[in-house]
Amino acid sequence: MTEPAWQDRVWARHRRRTGAVLIVGTGAVGGFLAEELARLGFSPLHLVDPDILEVENLVRHPLGAPALGQPKASGLAGRIRREFPPCEATGVDADFLKLPVGEQLWLAEQADVVVAATDSAACQRRVNAVALAARKPAVYPAVWVDARVRDAEVGEILWVLPGRRTPCYECAAEFRNGAADAQAARGTRLDIQLVALATAQVVAALADPEDEHAAILDRQRTAVYLHGLTPTSPAIRDAFPTGGLESRNVRIPFPDRPCPACHGSRLRTWDAARTPPDEREGARWAHVAAFLTIVFIVMLLFLVLAGRFIRS
Numbered sequence: 615m616t617e618p619a620w621q622d623r624v625w626a627r628h629r630r631r632t633g634a635v636l637i638v639g640t641g642a643v644g645g646f647l648a649e650e651l652a653r654l655g656f657s658p659l660h661l662v663d664p665d666i667l668e669v670e671n672l673v674r675h676p677l678g679a680p681a682l683g684q685p686k687a688s689g690l691a692g693r694i695r696r697e698f699p700p701c702e703a704t705g706v707d708a709d710f711l712k713l714p715v716g717e718q719l720w721l722a723e724q725a726d727v728v729v730a731a732t733d734s735a736a737c738q739r740r741v742n743a744v745a746l747a748a749r750k751p752a753v754y755p756a757v758w759v760d761a762r763v764r765d766a767e768v769g770e771i772l773w774v775l776p777g778r779r780t781p782c783y784e785c786a787a788e789f790r791n792g793a794a795d796a797q798a799a800r801g802t803r804l805d806i807q808l809v810a811l812a813t814a815q816v817v818a819a820l821a822d823p824e825d826e827h828a829a830i831l832d833r834q835r836t837a838v839y840l841h842g843l844t845p846t847s848p849a850i851r852d853a854f855p856t857g858g859l860e861s862r863n864v865r866i867p868f869p870d871r872p873c874p875a876c877h878g879s880r881l882r883t884w885d886a887a888r889t890p891p892d893e894r895e896g897a898r899w900a901h902v903a904a905f906l907t908i909v910f911i912v913m914l915l916f917l918v919l920a921g922r923f924i925r926s
C-alpha cells in the first residue's frame with residue numbers, strides 16, 4: 615500500500631501538507647484534530663495523553679466502544695496508522711506534566727507545530743513554556759466554560775509564535791482573567807468537531823506560512839473565536855452577537871507587566887511584536903549609522919569653528 619502509485623492516488627484530491635505535530639491531550643478536540651491532520655498529510659504525529667477511553671467519552675471521542683478501557687493516545691495512534699497508513703502516528707500514554715523535562719522538550723523539538731488540547735490549565739501552561747523554550751509555534755484550542763455560556767457555545771483557538779513575536783498562552787490567560795475560562799471539558803461532538811476543524815486549519819497555516827491557506831494567520835489578532843451553528847444565547851449576545859456559525863479573529867494584548875512565561879509586556883515587546891527579527895537588526899544598524907553621522911558633523915563644526923577662533 616506504500617508504492618509510489620498508491621501514494622499518488624492518496625494525494626490526488628489535494629496537495630499533501632507536510633510537517634510533524636505534537637498533540638498534548640487526545641480527548642475529543644485533540645482526537646478529532648489528530649485525524650484531520652493525518653488526512654491533510656501531516657506525519658509523524660506524536661500523541662500524548664494519560665487517560666483511558668471510558669463510557670462517558672463515547673458520545674464525542676473518535677474512538678468507539680471497541681476501544682473502551684484502552685489508552686486514548688496509543689489507541690488513537692493505532693487507529694490512525696491502520697486506517698490511514700501514510701501517517702506515522704505514535705502514542706505516549708502518559709501525563710505530559712509528569713514526563714521528565716528532557717522528554718517534554720524533546721517531544722516539542724521534534725515537532726514543527728505543538729498543540730495543547732488538555733482540560734488542565736497547569737498542563738497548558740507547561741506546554742506553553744516548553745514550546746517557547748523549543749522555539750516552536752503552538753496552538754491552544756478550547757471551548758469557553760462559564761455558567762453564563764452554553765456548553766461549548768464559543769470555541770477559542772489561540773496561536774503563539776516563539777520569540778515574543780505574539781503574546782503567549784499566559785499572556786492570553788491574563789487577558790481572559792475574569793472572563794470565561796477556556797477548557798474543553800464540556801460540549802457536544804458537533805461543536806467540538808468545529809473547533810478541531812478550525813484548529814487543523816491554524817496548524818496547517820503555521821506549518822507552511824507561505825501557503826495561500828495561511829491567510830488565517832494575522833499577527834495582530836492571534837485568537838480565533840468560533841461560534842457554533844445555533845444563534846447566540848442571551849448571556850453572550852453582547853460579546854458575540856451572531857445568528858450562528860461565525861468566526862472572528864481577536865487581538866490578544868501583551869500584559870502590562872512582563873509575562874512570567876514569555877517575558878513579553880506591552881512596553882518591552884511593542885516593536886518585537888510588529889517587526890521581524892531581521893528588520894529589527896537592520897533598524898539597529900541604521901540607528902548606529904545615524905548616531906555616528908551626527909557625531910561626525912558635530913566634530914566637523916567644532917573643528918571649523920575652533921580653526922576660525924584660533925585664526926582670529
Ligand SMILES: [Zn+2]
Nearest residue numbers: 782785873876
Ligand atoms: Zn506571555
